[in-house]
Amino acid sequence: MELRYLVYVLMFLLTTLFLYLIKTRDQKDLNRRGRLPPGSMGWPYIGETLQLYSQDPSLFFATKQKRYGEIFKTHILGCQCVMLASPEAARFVLVTQAHLFKPTYPESKERLIGPSAIFFHQGDYHTRLRKLVQSSLSLNSIRNLVADIEAISALAFDKWDGGLMINTFQEMKKISFEVGILAILGHLEPHHKEDLKKNYSIVDKGYNSFPTNFPGSPYKKALLARQRLSKVLSDVIGERKEKKLLEKDLLGCLLNSKDEKGEVLTEDQIADNIIGVLFAAQDTTASALTWIIKYLHDNPKLLEAVKAEQKAIRKLNDKPLNWNQTRKMPLTYKVVLESLRMASIISFTFREAVADVEYKGYLIPKGWKVMPLFRNIQHNPEFFTDPQKFDPSRFEVAPKPNTFMPFGSGVHSCPGNELAKLEMLIVVHNLVTNFRWEVVGSENGIQYGPFPVPQRGLPARFWKESTSSNALQFTMT
Numbered sequence: 372m373e374l375r376y377l378v379y380v381l382m383f384l385l386t387t388l389f390l391y392l393i394k395t396r397d398q399k400d401l402n403r404r405g406r407l408p409p410g411s412m413g414w415p416y417i418g419e420t421l422q423l424y425s426q427d428p429s430l431f432f433a434t435k436q437k438r439y440g441e442i443f444k445t446h447i448l449g450c451q452c453v454m455l456a457s458p459e460a461a462r463f464v465l466v467t468q469a470h471l472f473k474p475t476y477p478e479s480k481e482r483l484i485g486p487s488a489i490f491f492h493q494g495d496y497h498t499r500l501r502k503l504v505q506s507s508l509s510l511n512s513i514r515n516l517v518a519d520i521e522a523i524s525a526l527a528f529d530k531w532d533g534g535l536m537i538n539t540f541q542e543m544k545k546i547s548f549e550v551g552i553l554a555i556l557g558h559l560e561p562h563h564k565e566d567l568k569k570n571y572s573i574v575d576k577g578y579n580s581f582p583t584n585f586p587g588s589p590y591k592k593a594l595l596a597r598q599r600l601s602k603v604l605s606d607v608i609g610e611r612k613e614k615k616l617l618e619k620d621l622l623g624c625l626l627n628s629k630d631e632k633g634e635v636l637t638e639d640q641i642a643d644n645i646i647g648v649l650f651a652a653q654d655t656t657a658s659a660l661t662w663i664i665k666y667l668h669d670n671p672k673l674l675e676a677v678k679a680e681q682k683a684i685r686k687l688n689d690k691p692l693n694w695n696q697t698r699k700m701p702l703t704y705k706v707v708l709e710s711l712r713m714a715s716i717i718s719f720t721f722r723e724a725v726a727d728v729e730y731k732g733y734l735i736p737k738g739w740k741v742m743p744l745f746r747n748i749q750h751n752p753e754f755f756t757d758p759q760k761f762d763p764s765r766f767e768v769a770p771k772p773n774t775f776m777p778f779g780s781g782v783h784s785c786p787g788n789e790l791a792k793l794e795m796l797i798v799v800h801n802l803v804t805n806f807r808w809e810v811v812g813s814e815n816g817i818q819y820g821p822f823p824v825p826q827r828g829l830p831a832r833f834w835k836e837s838t839s840s841n842a843l844q845f846t847m848t
């Protein structure tokens with residue numbers, strides 16, 4: 372008996388010693404290669420993950436930044452990483468030395484979205500896809516979508532009339548999904564859209580769940596739904612080819628693409644990118660829209676001014692909103708920008724160093740992750756005075772270079788940014804010219820899922836503002 376325990380203790384000690392030796396060997400090797408940035412690595416193997424998750428993540432980073440400066444090392448989620456909290460450092464990684472840092476995502480997420488999706492790649496394949504995605508989402512392409520986006524948003528809003536309590540984020544997700552489908556697949560047949568919607572929502576649920584192949588787990592269900600999505604997309608592609616349709620949406624661009632050797636994209640590559648772009652489009656835009664509704668609600672004077680701007684546009688023509696009008700909404704546009712800054716939907720991103728890289732005398736070792744901290748930069752009082760105050764007028768002057776990056780920067784920056792902004796302008800237009808709303812509960816918390824969303828998705832009630840004929844009806848009944 373005693374002996375067995377002795378053996379266990381001995382084994383434990385030996386393992387610890389072994390790990391310690393490896394660590395000091397690695398450490399010596401690193402010291403030879405250069406000077407690591409300042410910072411603490413926390414407990415072995417868990418690193419500082421617990422600290423990160425036991426408090427507001429922004430606070431975690433801000434505290435570190437105060438202590439160590441613009442660049443510091445830490446150890447979270449099992450990775451050694453270097454965090455970057457200055458505009459110059461973010462630009463270094465994302466723009467000027469982008470070739471030394473590749474995108475990096477957990478394998479489980481790559482499998483779910485599809486490994487050929489644009490944002491997992493670097494180099495020639497990425498460049499080729501990026502051109503296709505960019506051209507389908509360019510100003511020239513999306514200017515034709517105004518009427519359709521307005522119709523999508525009006526249809527969604529009509530369902531909320533009458534003070535029904537809704538989860539704003541979940542409702543906004545419906546709008547951003549429809550707009551995503553429109554930009555990617557154009558006017559899809561209703562039964563295809565229904566199949567995509569249902570199966571995609573299963574993928575969506577599995578995305579943030581624990582990645583296990585155990586039958587019946589949300590992740591496994593999501594993988595199966597992802598396979599069905601490929602089938603639906605393959606049917607859509609088949610029908611397009613049969614009808615010889617030449618559309619200018621993303622699917623059209625992907626289908627027409629040939630590389631220098633005349634090779635077309637495979638159906639898997641096309642499917643992965645369609646699901647990838649849909650994924651990039653949905654929760655981000657829905658989260659931004661939800662914040663806009665909260666900020667407008669919390670700032671009644673501003674809301675009145677936005678209403679005045681939008682009602683003046685509505686008065687000009689009885690016809691639906693047109694592209695030119697969406698380019699002339701100066702106040703609403705600033706509200707959109709300030710909401711993006713305040714909410715900082717993509718709080719940070721990840722890259723991985725593909726070689727040892729030196730930045731301002733510090734070594735970023737090959738294989739380490741780097742994290743540009745967009746949120747901290749956008750909330751730094753040095754660049755945005757009184758950063759916690761919602762103040763659209765701060766955008767009357769352009770922010771300093773690389774301090775405002777809600778859509779990232781460099782080769783992987785968001786190709787959907789113009790579409791996202793257009794969608795926000797149109798939704799705000801529809802909302803403030805037709806509805807009044809009340810937020811239920813006044814808590815100010817943020818939920819991360821993983822994008823920041825107001826507590827509980829911002830429960831709210833909406834009422835269609837009575838036009839004169841409605842008011843008459845009301846008094847008569």
Ligand code: HEM
Binds near residue numbers: 501780
């Ligand atoms: C408010 C809404 C949105 C925000 C805040 C946002 C933000 C971002 C950011 C910060 C990145 C860069 C990530 C990185 O560098 O790691 C990105 C990439 C991307 N976004 Fe968006 N996005 C939004 C909406 C959209 C929409 C509507 C679409 C498409 C219809 C879209 C498609 C993409 C794609 C495809 C990428 C990857 C680009 C690449 O790797 O080359 N996004 N987005």
Ligand SMILES: *[C@@H]1O[C@H](CO)[C@@H](O)[C@H](O)[C@H]1NC(C)=O
Binds near residue numbers: 567600602603
């Ligand atoms: C998913 O897609 C398939 C077609 O591949 C379809 O039969 C099914 O009804 C869709 N919906 C759900 C919830 O699985």
Ligand SMILES: *[C@@H]1O[C@H](CO)[C@@H](O)[C@H](O)[C@H]1NC(C)=O
Binds near residue numbers: 695
């Ligand atoms: C939009 O503006 C452009 C240039 O300012 C003009 O040529 C065009 O006629 C306008 N279109 C509409 C529908 O008002």
